[in-house]
Amino acid sequence: MQILPNTPATRISFHRGYGLRASTTPTGDGLHSADLVIEQPGRPPQAFASLDLFYDHEQAIHYATVWGRIWVDSKT
Secondary structure, three states: OOOOOOEOOEEEEEEOOEEEEEEEEEOOOOOEEEEEEEEOOOOOOEEEOOOOEEOOHHHHHHHHHHHHHHHHHHHO
């Protein structure tokens, strides 16, 4: 698994054996895109870009993390 350390715009967490890398990208108009990469050992990463847009980067990261946990729960 190639999960990198946390940064202000990235948060790493683990859920049921999956690595979740939630991140945010500024859109240029004051919004932050909620992005997510889900990794499981031995499988290619699943990337989800622009799950939704938020005014605050912390809200975007939180949303992507919760969304990832729901995705994992639906697959396990």
